[in-house]
Amino acid sequence: MLEQLKLASIPPEDEALREPVRAFLAERLAGVPSATRARSWMGFDADFSRALAARGWVGLTLPPAYGGGGRSHFARFVLIEELLAAGAPVAAHWIAERQSGPLLLRFGTPAQREAYVPRICAGQAFFCIGMSEPDSGSDLASVRTRAEPTADGWLLNGSKLWTTYGHKADYMIALVRTSGGPDDRHKGLSQLLIDLSLPGITARPIRDLAGDSHFSEVHFDNVALGPDALVGAEGQGWEQVNAELAFERSGPERIYSSMALIDAWLRFVRSRGNPTAQEAELAGRLIGRLAVLRNLSLSVTALLAEGKSPAVEASVVKDLGTSFEQSIPGLVTDHLASLEDGAIPGDLLATLAYVTGMGPSFSLRGGTREVIRGIIARGLGLR
Amino acid sequence: MSDLILEQFTRLLDGLDGDSPWPQLAESGFLDLLRSEDDGGAALDLEGLFPLTLEAGRRPTLPCVIQTMIARLAAPEAVDVVDVESVLADGGVDPAVARALAAAATAGLMAGALEAIEALTLDYAATRKQFGREIGKFQAIQHQIAVMAEEVMAARMAVQLAFVGAPLAMSPLRAGVAKLRVGEAALTVAAIAHAVHGAIGVSQEHSLRHFTGRLHEGRLAHGGEAAWARRLGGWALDSDLDAVSLARSL
Numbered sequence: 001m002l003e004q005l006k007l008a009s010i011p012p013e014d015e016a017l018r019e020p021v022r023a024f025l026a027e028r029l030a031g032v033p034s035a036t037r038a039r040s041w042m043g044f045d046a047d048f049s050r051a052l053a054a055r056g057w058v059g060l061t062l063p064p065a066y067g068g069g070g071r072s073h074f075a076r077f078v079l080i081e082e083l084l085a086a087g088a089p090v091a092a093h094w095i096a097e098r099q100s101g102p103l104l105l106r107f108g109t110p111a112q113r114e115a116y117v118p119r120i121c122a123g124q125a126f127f128c129i130g131m132s133e134p135d136s137g138s139d140l141a142s143v144r145t146r147a148e149p150t151a152d153g154w155l156l157n158g159s160k161l162w163t164t165y166g167h168k169a170d171y172m173i174a175l176v177r178t179s180g181g182p183d184d185r186h187k188g189l190s191q192l193l194i195d196l197s198l199p200g201i202t203a204r205p206i207r208d209l210a211g212d213s214h215f216s217e218v219h220f221d222n223v224a225l226g227p228d229a230l231v232g233a234e235g236q237g238w239e240q241v242n243a244e245l246a247f248e249r250s251g252p253e254r255i256y257s258s259m260a261l262i263d264a265w266l267r268f269v270r271s272r273g274n275p276t277a278q279e280a281e282l283a284g285r286l287i288g289r290l291a292v293l294r295n296l297s298l299s300v301t302a303l304l305a306e307g308k309s310p311a312v313e314a315s316v317v318k319d320l321g322t323s324f325e326q327s328i329p330g331l332v333t334d335h336l337a338s339l340e341d342g343a344i345p346g347d348l349l350a351t352l353a354y355v356t357g358m359g360p361s362f363s364l365r366g367g368t369r370e371v372i373r374g375i376i377a378r379g380l381g382l383r
Numbered sequence: 384m385s386d387l388i389l390e391q392f393t394r395l396l397d398g399l400d401g402d403s404p405w406p407q408l409a410e411s412g413f414l415d416l417l418r419s420e421d422d423g424g425a426a427l428d429l430e431g432l433f434p435l436t437l438e439a440g441r442r443p444t445l446p447c448v449i450q451t452m453i454a455r456l457a458a459p460e461a462v463d464v465v466d467v468e469s470v471l472a473d474g475g476v477d478p479a480v481a482r483a484l485a486a487a488a489t490a491g492l493m494a495g496a497l498e499a500i501e502a503l504t505l506d507y508a509a510t511r512k513q514f515g516r517e518i519g520k521f522q523a524i525q526h527q528i529a530v531m532a533e534e535v536m537a538a539r540m541a542v543q544l545a546f547v548g549a550p551l552a553m554s555p556l557r558a559g560v561a562k563l564r565v566g567e568a569a570l571t572v573a574a575i576a577h578a579v580h581g582a583i584g585v586s587q588e589h590s591l592r593h594f595t596g597r598l599h600e601g602r603l604a605h606g607g608e609a610a611w612a613r614r615l616g617g618w619a620l621d622s623d624l625d626a627v628s629l630a631r632s633l
């Protein structure tokens with residue numbers, strides 16, 4: 001059985017962050033259509049990220065000594081909840097602050113921490129994650145990108161694929177093979193910090209089915225890296241990557257991807273007046289499920305705040321959360337298609353089209369549903 | 384304090400005379416736990432009732448102790464209360480609160496049953512062998528049980544959300560979320576549990592039927608998922624809040 005999650009509440013000093021964040025977002029995002037908001041953590045806007053950073057809202061939980069806010073996990077929960085509920089374009093700084101910064105603080109050298117973390121908190125260093133490759137998706141340990149040790153560092157060759165904003169980020173933290181061969185699996189893998197402006201690197205955006213270009217393919221052709229490119233210990237990449245994925249999977253971001261669509265639908269139903277029994281039932285089911293998910297996510301946050309690493313519980317929230325997010329476009333379509341009168345607003349239809357199309361990706365990024373269920377089954381003692 | 388109450392409650396239930404439990408239960412003082420101290424109770428709040436309700440729900444068969452404890456808020460001498468909603472309403476409790484409390488109590492007992500089902504299923508998956516290995520080693524079974532564990536966790540959280548504060552101040556909206564979400568979980572979990580148990584699970588002698596049977600009865604009692612969802616949705620559509628704010632303000 002898994003840890004029994006306890007109802008948690010946000011301490012008042014962290015809850016107090018909500019109003020200023022809301023006010024900032026209301027002003028900054030005024031007039032942004034729902035279909036754009038639905039992109040939220042796929043939306044790259046460096047100016048927006050820097051405006052957030054200027055208010056101290058990038059790196060909120062990172063130590064003040066490195067330019068962070070030194071705030072609690074609950075404060076971050078409030079901030080992220082508001083950013084995602086509003087559909088703010090957070091992609092530029094998202095990975096750097098959620099994964100790369102904490103990773104460098106945990107495994108990086110003092111010089112690496114000082115060189116990158118303050119810039120991450122200032123919105124001046126954007127990162128991407130180089131894990132997946134053409135032949136390595138769920139089976140991440142099979143990566144082939146390789147760095148050979150040289151007299152003065154590393155020589156890097158290979159390709160990464162599906163790298164979110166690999167074509168816009170300043171740096172990549174990549175999982176690569178530094179010793180042994182494919183049969184060594186988890187051994188011989190390391191994490192390297194790569195300056196993407198170096199010679200020999202090409203990054204090409206890939207269009208998604210909605211026409212956006214957020215992910216990319218990144219090729220390394222004899223890229224010379226210094227010895228300080230290594231993050232953590234040589235050969236410890238697998239353990240480090242799993243610690244990193246635990247940061248990635250535990251936040252409220254896994255339940256809020258379809259909020260712009262729910263909100264656009266609620267506004268539409270309200271504007272028609274006199275809701276039918278079916279409309280009330282659907283609204284009630286969505287809000288009820290959301291309330292439970294939000295509290296699950298909040299209790300995982302409480303475990304993080306206690307210094308635990310609730311990897312399995314976070315996976316439960318991710319699977320429940322992405323299933324919820326993915327169910328919304330189908331439910332909204334059923335309702336809209338049942339109407340016999342009245343026009344449906346264009347922005348609602350555009351939002352619906354976007355979330356319907358990209359919905360399947362919600363349970364792919366950060367580990368597929370099947371991988372996540374495997375983690376839960378292991379937590380239950382089945383494997 | 385709450386651990387101690389739970390321990391005593393568990394021991395009481397373990398030692399009950401199956402044919403005539405009520406004298407023993409009345410004697411124990413547990414039936415009056417929710418009543419005020421002036422009335423000889425302990426003014427236990429819903430947070431305190433939560434673990435007792437789950438414990439009761441985890442038992443394959445049990446007299447309606449939790450319902451009776453709640454009923455005594457309005458009917459001091461009540462025993463063996465099956466329909467707590469009507470006893471409360473007859474005793475002068477606002478019918479909306481009576482329904483909410485009855486629904487939340489049912490949801491709590493169902494959540495206990497869900498936990499018991501998860502434990503039974505995990506145990507069965509680890510012992511039953513086919514094709515030379517435990518069935519829990521097959522990925523198809525692992526993933527179904529993972530889904531079960533997720534639903535049990537969600538159901539338990541939904542109930543916790545409702546079990547807050549004084550019983551007679553139960554929020555109908557939170558009770559609605561509990562009944563709705565637990566009912567949804569019940570359907571999924573009962574189906575998976577029976578699938579994993581195979582034929583033995585539908586036999587009279589296996590305890591699974593008590594739990595899954597209780598889940599299906601519970602879905603019918605004191606308002607089902609659709610009824611509570613309509614209530615919640617009516618509130619949501621009357622407001623002009625966004626979805627996350629609605630979920631927060633419940």
Ligand SMILES: Cc1cc2nc3c(=O)[nH]c(=O)nc-3n(C[C@H](O)[C@H](O)[C@H](O)COP(=O)(O)OP(=O)(O)OC[C@H]3O[C@@H](n4cnc5c(N)ncnc54)[C@H](O)[C@@H]3O)c2cc1C
Nearest residue numbers: 129130131132137138162163164361364365366368370371
């Ligand atoms: C929008 C988006 C952004 C992304 N951003 C990044 C990024 O920034 N950096 C990065 O490195 N990657 C990124 N990815 C890639 C993502 O991590 C991979 O898509 C994911 O790991 C799955 O790999 P795959 O797509 O190759 O699918 P595959 O691994 O080929 O899987 C295909 C199917 O087979 C199933 N499967 C595979 N193995 C098993 C198994 N053992 N048991 C049961 N089923 C199995 C999978 O669950 C899936 O259903 C992104 C993906 C998306 C969609």
